Amino acid sequence: MNLSVQTKAFALLATLGLIAGCSSNQTMDDGAYDSASDVAAIDQSGGSTVYGGSDDGGVSAETLTEEERMAAEQAALREITTFYFDFDTSEIKPEARDVLVAHARYLAEHPNQRVRLEGHADERGTKEYNLALGERRAKAVQRFLIVNGASRGQIETVSYGEEKPAVMGSTESAWAQNRRVELVFE
C-alpha cells in the first residue's frame, strides 16, 4: 500500500476523531478497533488494491482548500474497505455509515468502477447457514451503497460463509474480525 496515502489516511482519521471515537465508546465486544495497530491490521485485510483515485499528493491538511480537504477526507474514509457485524446479524454498524457513504459517492462519480462485496461469517454455527448469512451481510452493504448513489450494475456480491476467515483462531476477537464484508474494487 502507498505509504503516504496510508499515513495521510491515519492523520485524517485521527483528525476526524474516528480512531479515538472507536476506542472510547465502541459497542463491539471485542478488541478489533481498540488500537491503532488493529486499525492497521484492518487496512491490510481490506486489500492493497483498494484506495481509489484523488491522491492529492503530500499536501498537508492545513494548506488544503475546503474542497480539497473534503476530497482528501473522503479518500481517507475510503481507505476502510472492511465492515464488521455482530453475531448472526447483518445490520450495518453506525460507525460504518460515513465510510460506506463515501464509497457510494465514489461509485456514483465513477460509473465504470465496479466493486465486489465479499460476505463472511465467523466459524460458529453451521456452514450452510453461515453461507446464507455472509450473503445477507453482503446484500445489506449492497443496499446501503445503492441507496446512497451507487448503481446495482456496479456491484457484485459473493458469500464465502465461514470458509475464509481473516484471522485464525477461536477467540472472541478472531470471531469479531471474521464477521465482515470486504469491498474489493476491480
Added chain:
Amino acid sequence: MTYRTWMTFPRAAAAILAACLVLVAPARAELLIRITEGADAAIPISVVPFAEQGALPPGDKVSRIVRDDLTMSGEFRPLPPEKMLSLPSRREDVFFRDWRLLGQRYVLVGELSRQADRVTARYELFDVNQEKRILGESAAASVNNLRTLAHHISDKVYEAITGVPGAFSTKLAYVTVDNANGKPRYRLQVSDVDGKRARIRLESREPILSPAWSPDGKALAYVSFETGKPVVFVHELATGKRTKVADFPGLNSAPAWSPDGKALLLTLSKDGNAEIYRMELASGALKKLTNHWAIDTEATYDATGEGIFFTSDRSGGPQIYYMERIGAEPRRITFGSRYNARPRPDGTGDYVYYVHQRDSAFHIARTNLKTGDETILTRTQSDESPSVSPNGRMLIYATKQGENSVLTVISADGGAAYSLPASEGDVREPAWGPIVQ
C-alpha cells in the same frame, strides 16, 4: 484405479479448473481411529480368530476387523483373544460352559479358505446361554477385498443380535483441509466407516462443502467454490464424471437428494433471498418450496420422502422447521435455545438431529418428533455437521480437538464414542453413506 473427469462447462471455466483442480485417487491421509468411550451396557461377545486355509495377504485379520467394527458401534464389548480359553473354528469345538465362565453372551467362530484369488469365509454365531446357533453362513470376496468381507460379516452379526441391519459396509464422505504452506488444499474423500481405504475424489484450492450421498450410494452432490463462488456439482464416483447442476447468480448450496434419487433440494438466492428449491435432475426444472424474507436453507427430506426439514431464521434466529408436505405451512420444531440449525432426520421418523447452541457452545442435539423432547447428545464445544448412520443407530459429526477439526462417532442416544482425526490438518463435513444392497 484412475478417475477421469468430463467437464461439461465452458472452456474458459475449464481452463481455470485445470489450474486449481486435480482429480486423483491414490489412498492417502487416512483417518485414524481412537476409541474414546465405551458404552456401559455393551454386550459381551467373543470373536474368535478365524482358522485359515491357504495363504492370506498380510494386514489386519478379518476377525480383527469384525471385532473393531463391533467395538466401534459402542453396543458390543468384544473379549480380547488372549483371554479366550480355546480358539474354536467350528461348532463341535465350542464348549459353551467355558464361554459362560468368561461372561460371554455370544461367540462368533469361522474359517477362511483361499482358492486362487477368492477367499470364502464360513462363519457361525452362537448364543451362549441358549447354546444355540443363531447364524451360520458363508460369504466370498476377492483376496484384495478382505475388508469388504469383514464388514459384511460384522453387518450380519450385528443384525442377528440387535435385529437392526448393520452399517459397517457403508461409506463415509468428508472433506480434509491441509493448510501446509499457508495455502489450503481441500480434498473430498470417501472411506470405509472405520476411516480405512480412504480415496481422494476431488482436490481443490477452494472450499468444498456439504457432500451428500445419492440414495444408491453411486454419486455425491456437493458445493464447490472452484469457480470463485458456491456452485453445486453432482459427482459420479465410479466414473469421476462431474456435472455442474446449479450455477445461478448468488448462492447455490445445501444439496440434499430426494429418496428416489431423481431430484435435489437446493438453497438458491437467484431471486434475491436464500430459498429452498427442488430441482429435477433429468430436466433441471426448479420448483420453489419456500418464499420468505428470512434465510431458508439446509433442507432435507423426512423419512417418508413427503415432507422436508429445514433451517430458517424467520423467528429471529435460526431454528428447525418442518413442512409436512410441499406447500404446507412450516411448523417450528425447536424451541430450546436461540440457535438450532442443520436438521438431519433418522430413517425411522422418530428423531431429528441438529446443531444446538447452549450458552457459548455448539452441541449436537436431537428432538423426539412424537414428544417434542430435546436431548443434548454431545459434550464437546464446537460441534457441527451431524450425519446419522443409515440404520439410525449412530451419528457422526465434526468437532474441534485443539486447533484441528476431527470427526467423532457416537451412538445415536449419545453413548459410546470414537473419533476419526485426520493424520494431518482438519477433517470436516462428514456424510454417512446409504446401505447398498
